[in-house]
Amino acid sequence: MEFLESNWGTILGLLVNIGVLKYILISLKEKFDDYQAKAEARDDATKSLCRTEIISICHKAQREGHIAYYNLENLTLLYKSYKALGGNGAAEKMYNKTINLPQIEEE
Template identity: 45%
Template sequence: MNEFIYNDWLAVVTLAIQAGLLKFAYNIYKDYANKEKNRDCAIRGLLRVEIINICHNAEKEGFLPIWALENLTDMYNTYKALGGNGAITGLYNKTIQLPQRKEDG
């Protein structure tokens, strides 16, 4: 074994450096993936709050403004794409059934 290390010390050192670089690269990737997951959760949470606000306002008013329908649909689709659960789906489906109205500017 000592003869192997003595004869191939450059290969051993190179292998150790490569292992260290791989571990470093993996840690960078893991950190990036964790931040991306947290960012998605934060965005999903913000979308959820805004979807609920639009739906509750529309229910209170008894109609859904056209601009709100467009925003609601975009937010709902993004929320689902980010892994949003089905609790919002019922609220969304109920809200889009409300009468739609074009508001005067």
């Protein structure tokens, strides 16, 4: 009991500091969760845009029966980004079919 009487100020200060630290950690966690949610939404939007453009390039190339070199390069870069963001499915099948088409140099 003597310890509490002689150190009550230190103990009270410690408890206040613990409360402040808890408040800071909760605030940081909320900001981090919000940041993660926004980052996930950006990734989903980017993946969707990549998928749309991949399908567009593939449809055009398959309709024409060939793919221009510059479109093949764009398609490959889009596909790599799409896969890195977790994309798969129909776009993958279309990509694999399209890269095997004859390649032409377009002016």
